[in-house]
Amino acid sequence: MTTIVVIAKECLPGRVKTRLHPPLSLEQAAELAAASLDDTLGALAALPATRRILAFDGVNAPLAAAGYEILPQVEGTLDLRLAAVFDACEGPTLLVGMDTPQITSALLEPVFTDWTDDVDAWFGFANDGGFWALALNDPAAAQIRGAQIRGDLIRGVPMSRDDTGALQLKRLTDAGLRVNLLPTLTDVDSIDDAHRVAGIAPTGGFAAALAAMMAPSTKDGRR
Template sequence: MTILVVIAKECLPGKVKTRLHPPLSLAQAAELAAASLDDTLRAGSKLPATRRILAFDGIVPPRAAAGYEILPQVAGGLDERLAAIFDHCDEPTVLIGMDTPQVTTALLEPVFTDWTDDVDAWFGLADDGGFWALALAEPDGDLIRGIPMSREDTGARQLDRLRTAGLHVVFLPTLTDVDTIDDAHTVAGIAPGGGFARALAAMLAPSEKGTTR
């Protein structure tokens, strides 16, 4: 029995994926972020979770969140918001973000089917030094609270916190977070059939059409 939580913010221009501007406009960056979130939510909807929660910072959740409980995020830094989510849950919980649209049901399935009694946590590092997934057999916000976020050593510090607490950690594959346009191209190449890749291709098509070789 495992809870799935996706943490996300409403995809509004100027509020999400601003590092994609330029070359994308702020409106396009927001549209691409929405496609990333939709792909993530759809992958999660196929997992055998006991509950599906969208921890949401915003007003209007996306249509792809149908079937997800909406949990408003608390105020504070990202560590405080993540900690509050785990404090809210009372059974094994896996938390993922909205920045890895290449995530698949198969990639996350072991957390739901192979979680044995000797495993205390699952951890998915991101190649920018952060992490994209954290699952705890016994959710406890104090395992996250106080970890400096959005740094090159965030993942290492979080892993050290888990191990210092005596947890047996199993790793999920390392993924690329979409922060820059180069990241977007990389992720679209990994998952060319997803909505994220299609949205990116549509945005780039007009400029490509005007290019002569």
Template sequence: MTPILELPAPLDLPDGTPEVTVILIAKETIPGRVKTRLHPPLSLEQAAELAAASISDTLAALAELPAARRILLFDGVNAPAGSEDYEVVPQVAGDLDERLAAIFDACSGPTILVGMDTPQLRASDLAPVFETWPTDIDAFFGPANDGGFWAIGMADPRGDLIRGVPMSRADTGRIQLDRLLDAGLGVHLLPALTDVDEIADAHLAATLAPHGSFAATLESFAAVAR
């Protein structure tokens, strides 16, 4: 497949640091288009503001990591603040599996993709990805509490290992992990994180990361969020 984007040369990194491409998949935080399952109790405007805070916290965590390349796989027009050093790549048309597969087909070398919906993410959760990958580890996988996944990475990115996986289901994570294992890949499991879908998830994520923008934003909605 022809690459979506001609990526810049990797950055100069300390000796021994693998040249990892980090991809953040995100959607523009327009009321009524993001986090609609938080409405009610939140208004659509509040849900969008909380989604923006989640992206902000995620970008802050990723900023601590020594990525050689940074890609924002974006659905929207106005990229979020904090993503100025990211190459912005529009998401292709199609279901989520097709969008993820397309960007993996466009990359080469160690690549990790993370979502925008786990604001409790810490740089330490992804630290193993930025160490020298053992010869028996071909992929990294971060399960989410809702049965999906918040991160997927491969030493040799292959879209065919994602394409066709049914998304947004309680068994999505299991099916995706099985796809990697059935391909003979050695998989390192990253910590399980809370994917914010419902208001209870939002409160749990805020409890786990009480000092982030997400928690502060949710607290500002306390009168209507509980």
């Protein structure tokens, strides 16, 4: 009985992946973000979740999220938005971001097959110092000290820093949780990250979208 939550923004120009501009246009950056989200949702489709939620900041959810419950993100900083997701869910809950399109179902399979009584949480670092995945068990099962609800394990952790992942992991372990680590993945923040991820997952929609954007233009402007 595990819930999967994907936290995502609507992929509109100027709202997502703005650090890819330049060399990409804001429209291309948004298109690449949409491909990243679609690849993420595609990888998660093979996992045996009992409930699927898109924690969404936007109006028009992607077609790839068909079958997902849409949970509007709360107002506030990222730590508050992440915390609210866990407060809204019961049972084991896996939260995944939209910025690591190289994920596969195999990477996350241990969350569904190896979540034994001696594991309270799963955590996946991103290469930029953040994290791409966080899974938490029920508070009662995890025997969390000083946290009445799971969101308290996230509120107040500073986000979007190069030590965010380390601080979040420390918050979990300081609360007495026994944490298993998932592989570290590359978060697409820069164009170099984008090329790196496309090389790791060359058959995905993200890689195809990036390749089309990087193709040389002909004299009449066509690629």
